[in-house]
Amino acid sequence: MENFSFQIIKKDRKSSARLGEINTPHGRIHTPAFVSVGTQATVKSLSPDELKDLGAEIILANTYHLLLRPGDKIIKYLGGLHKFMNWNGPIMTDSGGFQVFSLGLALIHGVGKIANIFPEEANFKPPTKNKDKFTKIDNDGVTFKSHLDGRTHRLTPEKSIEIQENLGADIIFAFDECTSPLSSKNYTGLAMKRTHNWATRCLKAKKRKDQALFGIVQGGEYGDLREESAKFINSLPFFGFGIGGSLGKSKKDMHQILEWTVPLLDEKKPRHLLGIGEPEDLFNGIERGIDLFDCVIPTRIARNRTVFTKKGRFSLVKSEFIKDKNPIEKGCQCYACRNFSRAYLNHLFKAEEILAHRLATIHNLYFIMNLMKQIRESIRGNRFLKFKNEFLRRYKKSGI
């Protein structure tokens, strides 16, 4: 592949954390890295310039959404995703497999990637009455109806790669079947086999030399399946790995799944924990050898009025902020904190002004980017676990 490499610069002595660099045709990603989610070819509310300014090095766009609108062929005609959205840095696209899940099993089971965090924070709509009409999975691929206009679409491994080649991201993913934390072991095993078969078909289908393909490890919350999947996917010539699918019923389960999976993956290749990324998850993932994360939470909770601080999250619409002259977080160097008070943000949210979404999004992404930077520095300085403990001692999920 042209212009792609992954180098490990430093390994932590006391954990599996590692400092690295992924080089792509559109630039370098310092790992561990958080990938900002730009589902519809825009990180919601932000301009590409703002993203660069807050330290983002890579973004993720969703194949499923872009297939439906405006269409991958149109984006190809317009010069590809980078040109379309005017983001000149690295981009990754997912395979569409996760959205098949979110329109299928996730709706039937009413769950997300981790059972007990749905529906508050997961990436799904609540179960609908015609939930079983959306998606049909067979060994060759998936047939589903567009959530936009009800038209029927078909995704196969070959089709997913074709679409992702049309979109033109730097890093693309193999088409996989996600299972839910409530899927039986039997079904999870069947879906895993299908994912393995599709993984080989994706590698075969891939034509472009300027994209790196990641394979996805499935197997749900079952140790033997996860190990089987990690070994199989590791045996194929992928550039890197995604760890996908159900991550169990609790964050503890998720940690266990990483401990089963990551040690079986070639340490010379980057590892992406798909769809995860609260501050505590970043630490716990990195400790277990994860290099890449993507998650909608920082941007989604921002639009829902909630911001991250070192002490935890809080809602900006609390009445105590009406007259608060302080920034969201003292000392924070983001554009929102350098220029505006909590009182102003409180007002903007109550008045339903767009600028509220922008400023909270900038703050939250800056917070995460800055946290990742500090984590990288802590690995470089042989003090990752120390920094983790210090940070998490102060950080309360329930807020300040």
Added chain:
Amino acid sequence: MENFSFQIIKKDRKSSARLGEINTPHGRIHTPAFVSVGTQATVKSLSPDELKDLGAEIILANTYHLLLRPGDKIIKYLGGLHKFMNWNGPIMTDSGGFQVFSLGLALIHGVGKIANIFPEEANFKPPTKNKDKFTKIDNDGVTFKSHLDGRTHRLTPEKSIEIQENLGADIIFAFDECTSPLSSKNYTGLAMKRTHNWATRCLKAKKRKDQALFGIVQGGEYGDLREESAKFINSLPFFGFGIGGSLGKSKKDMHQILEWTVPLLDEKKPRHLLGIGEPEDLFNGIERGIDLFDCVIPTRIARNRTVFTKKGRFSLVKSEFIKDKNPIEKGCQCYACRNFSRAYLNHLFKAEEILAHRLATIHNLYFIMNLMKQIRESIRGNRFLKFKNEFLRRYKKSGI
């Protein structure tokens, strides 16, 4: 008054157009100028930096809205509007009189400032069933119910000035009663007398020395009333003038009203045509001696997917733009046109992404700011009417 002045730099030979400068404690405004509307202490979707970048020199915030939320006393406590919204340039606030109108007569009559442009472009919601419950006007002031929580508020000339002093804008307006294009001559005359009485009360009530007060000429579409009002308001020691209220039943009526009014106003003081500002209106107002305009149209139509170009307006969601690689307007130097295609904007609007609102707003305000700059240059170069004719020959309101 401290640090306030208005200088006329050049007068057009063939029309009443003039080039000038208003100096305020927060900086200079080059006139003729378009004042961007930031109703709730934010120009919808934009950051203050973006506003500066696109050439805005002054913004207008609405007293009525800020009184109701977050409250003028809170804004005062937080250091005033400039600090609250982090806009360090000049600000003006209206008096609240116009909103009294828009919640009262405008709803009853179902009209705007010019009868035939409602409801498409005017600043009002459609008539409601309990329309007559909102507002009660008497000679001392106005009692109305908040559109937010139904609580009763009272505005008088003294109260309007107090609120505007708390908000702390550079330019403030006298409290007036707006009539509708459908008001009788008798009622319009009564409202005008009230406005005159309130004008003197506002002058008396004003305490702060670092704000300039504009008086408002009323009189609806009636020549004798407009003349009476212009003479009376001109006789008082205001820093400048607003031309407010009903501007008739057509744009022709509006021009007639300006021709009655403007010649009676001291030419050494600035004149603001309130709530008006489509491209053709700017030319026609400036030709008749107007120095300042404010209008929500550029920002509102932007959020409604419509953009200005030299050839006219058009909607970005037309299907012909799905694959259009061109910017909104070739040669335009705004951030949107320098970086994004019509196809991308078409996608963002269809996908209901916030960035669509931002980019279209930036383009439209830049378009208007740039037009005003060109108009100023044309006055300086003794070719204002020539430029007006050239521009309007190409510009079709119906779009390209």
